[in-house]
Amino acid sequence: MIEPVTLAIPKGRILDEVLPMLAQVGIVPEAAFSDPASRALMFATSDPGVRIIRVRAFDVATFVAHGAAQVGVVGSDVLMEFDYSELYAPVDLDVGHCRLSVAEPVALAAGDDPREWSHVRVATKYPNITRRHFEARGVQAECVKLNGAMEIAPVLGLADRIVDLVSSGRTLVENGLAEVEVIAQVSARLIVNRAAFKTRSGQIAALIDGFRMAGAQRAA
Template identity: 50%
Template sequence: MTKTIIAIPRGRIINECKSLLLKTSFAPDPLLFDSDSRKLTFSSKNKNIDFIKVRAFDACTFVAFGAAQIGIAGEDIIKEFDYSEIYSPLDLNIGHCRLSVAALKTLLKKENPDTWSNIRIATKYPNISKKFFAQKGIQVEAIKLNGSMELAPSLNMCRRIVDLVSTGDTLKANGLKEVEVIMKVQSKLIINRSAYKTNTDTVQEIINEIKELI
């Protein structure tokens, strides 16, 4: 029997889903949650299910291309990549934050965001950002960065960013102010559609068990 692989994102989400996963009949090796471990593949209580630890932004890609059949990913990442092969049946009620537009406070003293027409932003989410601003009739040049977004305005790369916001403290510390929320975000269970068709019973059992524990 081919093993079912579950992709878990590193960082904040792996800590938030720990208690949930450890209650399942396919609970992973606790080493999965050890931030000091360099290991990337892990066994579980079910010999037919393994776990892999991946970068949060790569979870959707591993599942979409069938390297993993199931995974956990934020709605921001699901929407940014928009893979047709991914099905997301379950909200996990973890990883709550928001994807927002922010700008330099000094800029907002001089400009009303309602007057923006042609802007440059720094973001990890160029696809979501372009669609959002296009709906407002705003042309946008998106500089793709993978982190430290708040630095871009202070170094004159741009004057606005689109990034995840939790408390807003990082924005404030870097002279930025939240302007508008693009979307509320939480983590979801994601499924490879082909894997669901070929291994429906196993995948559905995993979905049902997690659903009962939420």
């Protein structure tokens, strides 16, 4: 019996938009997937050749890069942060749209010009992207790594600025911050382990084609 392909999908903001696409591809998770009382992390699907694991967004790329999962769905922000050579991202799913931005307190932003920065202290869960972005502009970036609650870092004096995902911008406004610079536009991507694509090309190519068709139908 052929081992099912393991598809890693993220908890959080992307999941609700990805589930209808999965259904279009013919992959419907078992009932336990939608059960809030369930603590399971691996689920069977309506396709016996595919099983799903649900993990944190940052961990999706790690599971796929190391071959524990063969396929995954993850935001392009995660791919930019980790830049795993083992990953191939064949499909932009055109969901999960947001942007990765620099923000700072409104009072500071009122008289601030990012073009004049020479050194910044930034709270972020994206230290690699942040350093690369500022280094390209000749700005020294001191990054304070946080996994959440970025918006309160300036209030508490941990850092003057933050780099984080922004969608509507409401969270920034409610915490007295203003978006001052966009680093990158972000969307969800289908990712594949390069080695698995060679050894299980038939199964994985069918999934890639299915997601491409689902994306085309969604865009039509």
